[in-house]
Amino acid sequence: MARRGAELRKHILLTAKDVFLEMGFERASMDVLAARAETSKRTLYAHFESKDKLFLAVVDLVRELYLDKLKTPAHYGDDPAQAVTLFCGRFLQMLVWGPSLRTCRLGIAEADRLPEAAGRYYEAIFDTAEERLATFLGDRYGLPAPDARSTARDLLGRTLYPRFVRALFGVDELRDDWPEESSIPTDIDLAPIRTAVTTLLPAAPAAPSGRR
Incomplete structure (x- = not known):
């Protein structure tokens, strides 16, 4: 079953946390973050309007x-x-x-x-x-x-x-x-x-x- 809503947001945050630690902020593009979270860039931006906002949420x-x-x-x-x-x-x-x-x-x-x-x-x-x-x-x-x-x-x-x-x-x-x-x-x-x-x-x- 596909993740939705709060479950998807939490999954993105946990994934982003690992990616930021692995790659650093600059190298961790939204493309990479979306791919690792197994979601689309459009969905990623629907939850977090920028990489900065995503980092703050992490x-x-x-x-x-x-x-x-x-x-x-x-x-x-x-x-x-x-x-x-x-x-x-x-x-x-x-x-x-x-x-x-x-x-x-x-x-x-x-x-x-x-x-x-x-x-x-x-x-x-x-x-x-x-x-x-x-x-x-x-x-x-x-x-x-x-x-x-x-x-x-x-x-x-x-x-x-x-x-x-x-x-x-x-x-x-x-x-x-x-x-x-x-x-x-x-x-x-x-x-x-x-x-x-x-x-x-x-x-x-x-x-x-x-x-x-």
Whole structure:
């Protein structure tokens, strides 16, 4: 049965995501994208009026998929320090996954020409993770909003360096198999993250406020 409507749109987006990563934005023509999606160029343009619009929609799809897998710190356990540690570990684990890292490089490469796409990618991957962590720190550690945001930024910064930077510049080999949440402790060295959590957060967290 031929795909139609929302199903076809989702199929085009998933296909375009793979094509953009494989070929880069410039080489991925609408002809190629239509052929790979097994649809006509006319149908492709009916859903996305330009390649730029299609690329922006792919960024939004990546956001949706990424945040669904990242979840919130509360998902990672009842002990606040352990929850923060595993959330940060999952954040790094997903960022150094091959397709995710290549998407980040693609966003950087197109930042001058498509600043909106680069901005959306940054907001989805980095800013939203920081916001989720800051909310948790405010709830569980009683930190005022500005302090919670600053501490979340510091924790994620310490989490990212140096492994994410090494991966971004191709120093470390990338893995393309999907990193399962259960493998965080084996994929990521959590010791530096635990040290950062111990250093930056109060020893006795506040009682939950009821927010998630």
